[in-house]
Every structure is written in C-alpha cells, then in structure tokens.
Amino acid sequence: MSFLKIRDLSVILRGTNHRLLRGVSLDVGATEVMGLVGESGAGKSMIGKAVLGILPRSARIVGGSIELDGVDLLTLPPRQRRHLIGQKAALIPQDPLTALNPARRIGPQISDRLVDILGWDKARARARAEEILHDVHIPQPDRVLRAYPHELSGGMRQRVLIASAFAAEPRLIVADEPTTALDVTVQKQILKLIFEMQARHGTALLFVTHDLGVVSKICQRLTVLYGGLVMEEAEVGAFFEAPRHAYSRALLAATPRHTDPTADLTPVPEAVIAEARRAVAEADQRWHA
Amino acid sequence: MFLRRLLTRIATTLVTLLGVAVIVFAVIRIVPGDPVAMMLPPGATEADIARLNAFYGLDKSIPEQFFIWLGGVVQGDFGTSITTRQPVLGLVLSxxxxxxxxxxxxxxxxxxxxxxxxxxxxxxxxxxxxxxxxxxxxxxxxxxxxxxxxxxxxxxxxxxxxxxxxxxxxxxxxxxxxxxxxxxxxxxxxxxxxxxxxxxxxxxxxxxxxxxxxxxxxxxxxxxxxxxxxxxxxxxxxxxxxxxxxxxxxxxxxxxxxxxxxxxxxxxxxxxxxxxxxxxxxxxxxxxxxxxxxxxxxxxxxxxxxxxxxxxxxxxxxxxxxxxxxxxxxxxxxx
Missing domain, CATH: 1.10.3720.10 (MetI-like)
Incomplete structure (x- = not known):
C-alpha cells in the first residue's frame, strides 16, 4: 500500500506548451525510502515541489493526480490541501543557510507547525522541539531553541531543519538534495542522521539526489528521470546489479565508485541520449494527440 | 560598548549642529535684506539706523556676531526675536x-x-x-x-x-x-x-x-x-x-x-x-x-x-x- 501515489503527472512551463514533467507515475510505500535521480533539469526536484504544493509560479500542473494517504491533493480546495500537506508531509530543504528565517528564533520555527496546524498547546510543542533537537544530537537544545539562525553553523542548521521536519511526525518527508550545500565532511553525518531518523520514525522518504552512490546505500527503490520522463523504476539491489534501461546503465557508468575512485568515468554516450530524447518526443506526441 | 557608541553619536550630532549653525548664520547675513531697515519708518536718520544696529549687535563683524550668539546658545539663550521682542527659545518651544x-x-x-x-x-x-x-x-x-x-x-x-x-x-x-x-x-x-x-x-x-x-x-x-x-x-x-x-x-x-x-x-x-x-x-x-x-x-x-x-x-x-x-x-x- 503506497502512501504517496503519483499518476501521470504533467507540469508545463506557464504560458507555453512545453512540459517539464511528462506524465510521471511514482509510488512510495508507507515506510519506504525512494531515491529520485537524474541529471540537472530532469525534473526530480519538480516532483517533490509538486507533492508539497510549492511549485514556482512559472510551473503549472495540467494533468494527473497526486494521492497522499489515499486523498488526491489536486482535487482538494487550496486551504484543505495546504492543511493536509502540513499535517502529513514535510520538507528537508537543500540549503540550510537560507531555509531558516533570520528574524525568528529557532524554537518557534520548529514548534510553530505543531501549535498552528496540529493544534498542540504551546508548552507541549516547546517540549517536543527540545526533545527532537536532542534526537538529532544537538548539544544544549534549550540554548539552541533560543538562538537565532545566524548563531549556528551550516551543519547545525541542517540538523535543526531535519528536526523541524520530523517534529510533527509526518508520514512522508521530501528531502531535496539535503547535503548539496554542505561541506563534504558534514555531508556524511547529515545523511546518516536523516536515515537514522527515518528508520526510527518509520517515515516514507522521497530522496531527491543526483548521487547514485548515496542511493545505493540508503534507498530501497529508485526512479530514474530524464527530461521529466521516468526512464526506469527499480529495486535498488536489482538496479545496481543490472539496470534495465540503457540510460540507467550509462548514468551508472558515469558515477564515481568508492571502491575504485581512480577508474575512468564514461560520459553518457550520444546514442543513449538520442534514444532518451526520442522517448521524450514520443511521449509528447502521444500527449498532444 | 553601548556607552561608547552613544557618546560617539552625541559628539557627531554636536558637530553636525555646529556646522548647520555656521552655515545658517552666514547665509542669512549674506543674502540681501536688512532687518533694521524693515523696522524703521521711512525717513529714519542715519543715527537711528546705527543705534538700532548697535542694539541688536548687527554692527559687529559676522564672526564676532556668531561667537556672541554661540556663547548665548551654550548657556541656553538663543537671543531675542527682532519682530516680537520675545526670547527665541520660548517662541520656538511654544x-x-x-x-x-x-x-x-x-x-x-x-x-x-x-x-x-x-x-x-x-x-x-x-x-x-x-x-x-x-x-x-x-x-x-x-x-x-x-x-x-x-x-x-x-x-x-x-x-x-x-x-x-x-x-x-x-x-x-x-x-x-x-x-x-x-x-x-x-x-x-x-x-x-x-x-x-x-x-x-x-x-x-x-x-x-x-x-x-x-x-x-x-x-x-x-x-x-x-x-x-x-x-x-x-x-x-x-x-x-x-x-x-x-x-x-x-x-x-x-x-x-x-x-x-x-x-x-x-x-x-x-x-x-x-x-x-x-x-x-x-x-x-x-x-x-x-x-x-x-x-x-x-x-x-x-x-x-x-x-x-x-x-x-x-x-x-x-x-x-x-x-x-x-x-x-x-x-x-x-x-
């Protein structure tokens, strides 16, 4: 039983006929970790944004459905949709330096959703914020609650954002390249933390990344995107043994391996790109017909 | 730290005000228009004009007038209004x-x-x-x-x-x-x-x-x-x-x-x-x-x-x- 069920989702660039997502279908099970991979511009972040209702103004959903816990978000009135997303889903953003409000203290930024959207009383929400900061291994959580974002390091801020995402016990978390903006030394700790928290809370996780190495370690399934089109969707074990799709094989060959970091990388061959483009063009033809 | 910033602030404010005072003082004395001439009826004698000028201190040089005025300001005396003959400070504050x-x-x-x-x-x-x-x-x-x-x-x-x-x-x-x-x-x-x-x-x-x-x-x-x-x-x-x-x-x-x-x-x-x-x-x-x-x-x-x-x-x-x-x-x- 999938918690997030996307069917045939199409998103266009507003005012044009150009599709950014070309009929994407995707399932994420209730406690599953799904990796979403692809090159820049493949539309992997776009899917996460569509689910959370934060697509930029320039993008418009023109077809398909996004079911969260059995409810189609796209048919709900805006207020109810927002509320449902706020209750059941959360985002771990890409850049911890810009994702916290510089004018507000950390504490309220974690607990505000608990009070305003989930209806907790303030004391309980504050206690929860302190507890969850403790869970993400932040020393002296009571001091951090009173701090402003500029008083914390980048790694600390990402911990705070992870805590904030898990604080309300959401059933689905979208992590949008959560380590890209961090130091390499911090990246590993943050990844470990996200999966520690995911395992403890049994949350469904949609992990958007361009790093197949990370996917191989932490995801159960993955979806490969090219040009807003799903190229392949597979179990991680099977995928890394033998990817079915030519594009997936090429992408894998272009990924550095920790076991042999000096090995030459193969760029995605022209022929494979041409084939992927053909698939995109065919999908567009079917759609416009 | 805060005290030091406050003192710096007060000092710069005083310098600004002094600058403003110098400019205003000079400008209104350089531009044409003589307060004494406007107070006297037509046909006043040279002696009358000289007497009034001396009364308001207008016969002295501009720098001299300025320091006399500044000396008063420091003591809270902003001079006397020529037209109403009342203290300037009281008029302005009212x-x-x-x-x-x-x-x-x-x-x-x-x-x-x-x-x-x-x-x-x-x-x-x-x-x-x-x-x-x-x-x-x-x-x-x-x-x-x-x-x-x-x-x-x-x-x-x-x-x-x-x-x-x-x-x-x-x-x-x-x-x-x-x-x-x-x-x-x-x-x-x-x-x-x-x-x-x-x-x-x-x-x-x-x-x-x-x-x-x-x-x-x-x-x-x-x-x-x-x-x-x-x-x-x-x-x-x-x-x-x-x-x-x-x-x-x-x-x-x-x-x-x-x-x-x-x-x-x-x-x-x-x-x-x-x-x-x-x-x-x-x-x-x-x-x-x-x-x-x-x-x-x-x-x-x-x-x-x-x-x-x-x-x-x-x-x-x-x-x-x-x-x-x-x-x-x-x-x-x-x-």
Missing part, C-alpha cells in the same frame, strides 16, 4: 508641539497607508489589482505634498466642506488645554470632543504630507516583500500548511521591513521640512509657519533658532531609526 504632532500624525498615516498598499499588492501580486495599485502609487508619488494640500483644500474644504482647512484647533477651545501637546493631551484626558475638533483640523494637512511618503513606503515595501516571498524559509513555511496571509505577515514582513525602515527615516526628515509650506497653506500655527514669517521679516535670531531645532529633530529621527533597526534585525544586536 510652536514645536504643534509641528511635532502634525509630523507624527502624517508619519503614522503614511506608514499605515503605505503598509496597506504594500501588503495588498503583495497578496494580490500578478493580478490586475496589483497593477492598479502600482498606477495609483505612481500618481501619489509624482505629486508633491503642497499640491496635495491644494487638492485637499479644494475637495474637502471648498467643494465638500467636511474638514476645517485652517488652523490647528477651534479658537474657542484653546483655553481648555493645559499643555501645548493638544492632540496628545486630548487623548490622555479622554476628551474626545477636543480630539475630534483637532483631528478635523489636522487630518487634511497631515494627509497632504503623508500621501507622497505613503507612496514611497508602499512601493519599496512591496518590492522587498515580493523578493522575500521567493526565499527558501518562506517556501518552507508554506509546506508547513500556512496560508498566504500568514506567510506574508509572519515570515516575510519583518525581514522586508528593514530596507524600508532606513528609507522612512530619511523621508521623515523631508516630511518635517515639508511642514513649512503645508503649515502655511493650512494656516497651521506651527514652527514651519513661524519660520516663513521669520524669513519674511528678516528676524535673524528667530530663523537661527528654528533651523537649529529642525536640524536637531533630523538627527534625532536618524538616531531613532538606527535603534529600531537594531531591534528588528537580530544580527545587529550584539554588534
């Missing part, structure tokens, strides 16, 4: 409350109006309403305050006379007040009959001063609000389930206000300068009106006193803005 109340009222109106325009424009961004607001804003901005004054007089004083467009308060009510802060006092004493009469007099001049400032505030605040609305922490708040209104007011507004605040400080000093003409236009008995009379009559000590007070007001406004900025921006608080 008019200051009227101008302060008018300026602050105009500022409050400007902030409220400008804030509403910015918030509405942000809430309805990319719609026709935003476009219409922008056009109205541009018009409000391109018409100067004194023209707004004339328009308001014509509309609400002549064509549809609902407001009193002359004076600060009905003359028969003046004895009711114990202080010169009429508006403030009426609120404190809960005398809403007096308050209503004051507002009826003050609203039009205050509005004339406020409209251009409101337009500037509306324009800049909306611009920085719209920029802030694209930032990551605003997007994150949306995923938490918050409404557009909530996101604008709680996440974006406080950060977007900072650049606007600096601008309000600068523009407020312009507004205080604008009271000179607006007070004249509405026969409002404030400092600005007094300044015009003083200039017409070449009342040198009075001009000096008024200008010095205006300069002091400007520096105080800037100080207040700096303090407010530190309060609103946590990153500056420990700096």
């Amino acid at each position: 008019r200051l409350p009227a101008t302060l109340e008018l300026s602050v009222m105009a500022l409050v109106i400007a902030v409220v109006l400008g804030g509403l325009v910015a918030l509405t424009g942000t809430r309805l961004r990319y719609t026709r309403t935003e476009g219409a607001l922008d056009v109205a804003n541009g018009m409000a901005l391109s018409v100067p305050d004194f023209l707004w004054g004339l328009v308001l007089i014509l509309l609400f004083g002549v064509l549809w006379p609902v407001f009193t467009i002359s004076g600060r308060v009905s003359p028969n009510l003046v004895p009711e007040f114990a202080t010169s802060f009429f508006l403030f006092e009426s609120v404190l004493r809960l005398r809403f009959d007096l308050w209503l009469d004051l507002v009826q007099h003050m609203l039009m001049p205050a509005l004339a001063l406020a409209i251009p400032l409101a337009a500037i505030i509306g324009q800049l605040l909306k611009q920085s609000l719209k920029e802030t609305m694209h930032l990551d922490y605003v997007t994150l708040a949306r995923t938490k389930g918050y409404s557009e209104n909530h996101v604008i007011l709680r996440e974006a507004l406080r950060n977007a206000v900072l650049p606007t605040l600096t601008l309000i400080g600068v523009q407020f000093t312009f507004l205080i300068g604008g009271t000179v003409i607006i007070e004249r236009l509405f026969s409002y008995e404030g400092l600005g009106n007094m300044a015009i009379d003083a200039v017409i009559n070449r009342d040198l000590p009075l001009i000096q006193g008024i200008v010095l007070l205006f300069a002091l007001l400007f520096t105080l406004v800037n100080l207040a803005v700096d303090l407010l900025y530190a309060v609103l921006n946590p990153r500056l608080r420990h700096a």
Whole structure:
C-alpha cells in the first residue's frame, strides 16, 4: 500500500506548451525510502515541489493526480490541501543557510507547525522541539531553541531543519538534495542522521539526489528521470546489479565508485541520449494527440 | 560598548549642529535684506539706523556676531526675536508641539497607508489589482505634498466642506488645554470632543504630507516583500500548511521591513521640512509657519533658532531609526 501515489503527472512551463514533467507515475510505500535521480533539469526536484504544493509560479500542473494517504491533493480546495500537506508531509530543504528565517528564533520555527496546524498547546510543542533537537544530537537544545539562525553553523542548521521536519511526525518527508550545500565532511553525518531518523520514525522518504552512490546505500527503490520522463523504476539491489534501461546503465557508468575512485568515468554516450530524447518526443506526441 | 557608541553619536550630532549653525548664520547675513531697515519708518536718520544696529549687535563683524550668539546658545539663550521682542527659545518651544504632532500624525498615516498598499499588492501580486495599485502609487508619488494640500483644500474644504482647512484647533477651545501637546493631551484626558475638533483640523494637512511618503513606503515595501516571498524559509513555511496571509505577515514582513525602515527615516526628515509650506497653506500655527514669517521679516535670531531645532529633530529621527533597526534585525544586536 503506497502512501504517496503519483499518476501521470504533467507540469508545463506557464504560458507555453512545453512540459517539464511528462506524465510521471511514482509510488512510495508507507515506510519506504525512494531515491529520485537524474541529471540537472530532469525534473526530480519538480516532483517533490509538486507533492508539497510549492511549485514556482512559472510551473503549472495540467494533468494527473497526486494521492497522499489515499486523498488526491489536486482535487482538494487550496486551504484543505495546504492543511493536509502540513499535517502529513514535510520538507528537508537543500540549503540550510537560507531555509531558516533570520528574524525568528529557532524554537518557534520548529514548534510553530505543531501549535498552528496540529493544534498542540504551546508548552507541549516547546517540549517536543527540545526533545527532537536532542534526537538529532544537538548539544544544549534549550540554548539552541533560543538562538537565532545566524548563531549556528551550516551543519547545525541542517540538523535543526531535519528536526523541524520530523517534529510533527509526518508520514512522508521530501528531502531535496539535503547535503548539496554542505561541506563534504558534514555531508556524511547529515545523511546518516536523516536515515537514522527515518528508520526510527518509520517515515516514507522521497530522496531527491543526483548521487547514485548515496542511493545505493540508503534507498530501497529508485526512479530514474530524464527530461521529466521516468526512464526506469527499480529495486535498488536489482538496479545496481543490472539496470534495465540503457540510460540507467550509462548514468551508472558515469558515477564515481568508492571502491575504485581512480577508474575512468564514461560520459553518457550520444546514442543513449538520442534514444532518451526520442522517448521524450514520443511521449509528447502521444500527449498532444 | 553601548556607552561608547552613544557618546560617539552625541559628539557627531554636536558637530553636525555646529556646522548647520555656521552655515545658517552666514547665509542669512549674506543674502540681501536688512532687518533694521524693515523696522524703521521711512525717513529714519542715519543715527537711528546705527543705534538700532548697535542694539541688536548687527554692527559687529559676522564672526564676532556668531561667537556672541554661540556663547548665548551654550548657556541656553538663543537671543531675542527682532519682530516680537520675545526670547527665541520660548517662541520656538511654544510652536514645536504643534509641528511635532502634525509630523507624527502624517508619519503614522503614511506608514499605515503605505503598509496597506504594500501588503495588498503583495497578496494580490500578478493580478490586475496589483497593477492598479502600482498606477495609483505612481500618481501619489509624482505629486508633491503642497499640491496635495491644494487638492485637499479644494475637495474637502471648498467643494465638500467636511474638514476645517485652517488652523490647528477651534479658537474657542484653546483655553481648555493645559499643555501645548493638544492632540496628545486630548487623548490622555479622554476628551474626545477636543480630539475630534483637532483631528478635523489636522487630518487634511497631515494627509497632504503623508500621501507622497505613503507612496514611497508602499512601493519599496512591496518590492522587498515580493523578493522575500521567493526565499527558501518562506517556501518552507508554506509546506508547513500556512496560508498566504500568514506567510506574508509572519515570515516575510519583518525581514522586508528593514530596507524600508532606513528609507522612512530619511523621508521623515523631508516630511518635517515639508511642514513649512503645508503649515502655511493650512494656516497651521506651527514652527514651519513661524519660520516663513521669520524669513519674511528678516528676524535673524528667530530663523537661527528654528533651523537649529529642525536640524536637531533630523538627527534625532536618524538616531531613532538606527535603534529600531537594531531591534528588528537580530544580527545587529550584539554588534
């Protein structure tokens, strides 16, 4: 039983006929970790944004459905949709330096959703914020609650954002390249933390990344995107043994391996790109017909 | 640390005021126009002129006159008004409350109006309403305050006379007040009959001063609000389930206000300068009106006193803005 069920989702660039997502279908099970991979511009972040209702103004959903816990978000009135997303889903953003409000203290930024959207009383929400900061291994959580974002390091801020995402016990978390903006030394700790928290809370996780190495370690399934089109969707074990799709094989060959970091990388061959483009063009033809 | 900053601030303020005093003192003595000649009837003798010049100390050199005057100022004596023969300090202080109340009222109106325009424009961004607001804003901005004054007089004083467009308060009510802060006092004493009469007099001049400032505030605040609305922490708040209104007011507004605040400080000093003409236009008995009379009559000590007070007001406004900025921006608080 999938918690997030996307069917045939199409998103266009507003005012044009150009599709950014070309009929994407995707399932994420209730406690599953799904990796979403692809090159820049493949539309992997776009899917996460569509689910959370934060697509930029320039993008418009023109077809398909996004079911969260059995409810189609796209048919709900805006207020109810927002509320449902706020209750059941959360985002771990890409850049911890810009994702916290510089004018507000950390504490309220974690607990505000608990009070305003989930209806907790303030004391309980504050206690929860302190507890969850403790869970993400932040020393002296009571001091951090009173701090402003500029008083914390980048790694600390990402911990705070992870805590904030898990604080309300959401059933689905979208992590949008959560380590890209961090130091390499911090990246590993943050990844470990996200999966520690995911395992403890049994949350469904949609992990958007361009790093197949990370996917191989932490995801159960993955979806490969090219040009807003799903190229392949597979179990991680099977995928890394033998990817079915030519594009997936090429992408894998272009990924550095920790076991042999000096090995030459193969760029995605022209022929494979041409084939992927053909698939995109065919999908567009079917759609416009 | 704070004490050191405060002392530096006071020192720079004093230097500024001294500079202003030197310039004003020199300029009003260099430009043509002789106060003594204006006081004497036609046919006064050379001896009469010399006697009056000596009486007011105008026979000495300008630097000499300046140091005599400065010596008095340091001791709290700003000289004697030539036309009214009363101490300048008393005259100026008696008019200051009227101008302060008018300026602050105009500022409050400007902030409220400008804030509403910015918030509405942000809430309805990319719609026709935003476009219409922008056009109205541009018009409000391109018409100067004194023209707004004339328009308001014509509309609400002549064509549809609902407001009193002359004076600060009905003359028969003046004895009711114990202080010169009429508006403030009426609120404190809960005398809403007096308050209503004051507002009826003050609203039009205050509005004339406020409209251009409101337009500037509306324009800049909306611009920085719209920029802030694209930032990551605003997007994150949306995923938490918050409404557009909530996101604008709680996440974006406080950060977007900072650049606007600096601008309000600068523009407020312009507004205080604008009271000179607006007070004249509405026969409002404030400092600005007094300044015009003083200039017409070449009342040198009075001009000096008024200008010095205006300069002091400007520096105080800037100080207040700096303090407010530190309060609103946590990153500056420990700096």
